Amino acid sequence: MASNKIFVYEHPNFTGLSREFTENVPDLQDFNFNDCISSVKVIGQPWVLYEHTHYRGEHFFYEEGEYPSVEWQDAISSMQQVKEDLKNSANKIFVYEHANFTGLSREFTGNVPDLKDVSFNDCISSVKVIGQPWVLYEHTHYRGEHFFYEEGEYPSVEWHDAISSMEKVKEDLTNPQITLYEDSHYGGKSITLNCETNLCFGSFNDQTSSCKVDRGAWVLYQHEHRGGGSIVARAGRPCPTVGWIDNQVSWARPLKPGRPKITAKLLWDKKEENTKSVVIDSICGLNRGKHEQTFSSELSREYEGSVTESFNFSNATQISVGMSFGFDIGLVKSEVNVSLSNTFTVEKGSSNTKTEKKGVKISLPATIRPHTKLTVNVVRKEVDVKVPVKITIKSGYSYSTEYGEYRCQAGNSILAEYQEEDI
Incomplete structure (x- = not known):
């Protein structure tokens, strides 16, 4: 039996027709249950209920528990199970017995209808909030005077030793x-x-x-x-x-949503790559005599190679200035492998371009054979790789996706090519 499921009911208080689901439902019309959900029971992972088909429109979040009345009755057309691991949820609250985050403390990631159940009733004096806002109530089961706390640290709450229940704000706060x-x-x-x-x-x-x-x-x-x-x-x-x-x-x-969590992934299967060889130096020596002669007074020459990495945001980015994220690069898969740092870090508002330069030493031939023209071409192999980046932005319980572009321009592969002609 699946441990993650939702039971939906036609009427409030779990009455009327009902259905049980264990997988996402993009269109409740397919199950003859569109626009008729009024109460739900959730077992295991949370579910998100949407106003329109295919997970569009207004949406409501339901963690494990029983809900005798949903927010919008007879208005749900699709449902999606939350697959991510919520044990390390980015939305949490730390509560402390005394002011300035001292004394006994507890950490919560879900609603607490009665703090007596966790032996922490009427003893909260300071809090720290990560992610979505929380509402703290005077009485159990979310009743009485209430106080809201957005993401941040609060060394002293409004009412000390007077909180009996707590509720996490689950609404989408991005477009109020x-x-x-x-x-x-x-x-x-x-x-x-x-x-x-x-x-x-x-x-x-x-x-x-x-x-x-x-x-x-x-x-x-x-x-x-x-x-x-x-x-x-x-x-x-x-x-x-x-x-x-x-x-x-x-x-x-x-109320403001907590800082969004941003993840990025390189889409290697959509990579674009261009490679060309460029002659950056040419050294020519002639020997018209019958004996070998020295090609050059230099035994080697040094040239500058470089690798430039950059990232460009899409025009319609929802990421604010100052926000940063990183993504794994490893090894750029190209005709010329370029070893890079494991992670490329991006910050909105900065140039997001970095260049590493290094000297590449090329050895020159010591001599030229008799009756020979020897040309040494120094060739740089230039590789230009562009890879789309899928960016997922999680703000509270709302997800959005946009795309950027990672680019790597490598010109640190330098070698010498010899051409001999008889004269």
């Missing part, structure tokens, strides 16, 4: 959008926001009574400049009223 409404239950005039906004600069200050988060997770503040009390509103979670902050919202901002 929220609509604020003047009246409760999404009535009256509205305003749609896509970035952090000071409502005091417009006509919607202190007028919000309800909201819909289309994408991401948002924090609504009582005062401008992120001041006063706040609430967190999230995609797929109805907010027909904003509660105590009704008609008091002056500032709104989206």
Whole structure:
């Protein structure tokens, strides 16, 4: 029996028709179960449920557990199992008993509905967050006052020794959008926001009574400049009223995703290679006599060889300036093998070009035979290799792919070719 599976149900609370799946489902119409999922149970690896077929549109992440009501009911058209190993998840939180990261500590990568279960209730005073934001709650099962923490280190939390549950933000935070409404239950005039906004600069200050988060997770503040009390509103979670902050919202901002994880892979099967030989020096000697004579006063000459590596991003890159990643090179597979460092490191915003130069010594012949013209051509073999690079960007639970190009121009293979003519 497969250990990784999902059970989907037609109605909330695991009722109505149901199906069990152990593999990806690009189109639920193929199983007569399109747009009719309202609750799920996940065993093993997490699953991602998508609004449209073939893993497109809005998507929702479900780790192992039981979910009596999904975010978007009757709106799922495809499902994908998360295959990556999450034991070393890049999204985690470290919690500490005392301020400044001292005392007992714990590490968590998944939601904690009750900190009593792990003997850490009402004793958190500082936290460190890696990756996606986390929300810490006053009471168990994600109730009461709550505080959000984006990626970073917090030597002191807002409420010491008062946290009883924690929830990881799983929404895609890369393209946020929220609509604020003047009246409760999404009535009256509205305003749609896509970035952090000071409502005091417009006509919607202190007028919000309800909201819909289309994408991401948002924090609504009582005062401008992120001041006063706040609430967190999230995609797929109805907010027909904003509660105590009704008609008091002056500032709104989206939660930021953690630093993206970037991986890159060279696509050797799509390599382009050009090789040419270039004469960089020619030395000629004539011996019209009957005896051998010296070819040159020099026994050897030294020439400069070089290897230049570079990387170019695509025009529509989602990678921000300052982000860096590396990929394995090993040995460039070309007619002339060029040994390189094992890893080429790329940083957005820098030149991403490096050149290594070295001297190559070429020995010259000592003598010329009688009645002979001897020509020594010094030839550099130049190899130009271009390899596409597939770049995968993981931001929270969202993946995107783009491409760049790695290029290696090698001219460090230098040799001498002899030509003799009788005269």
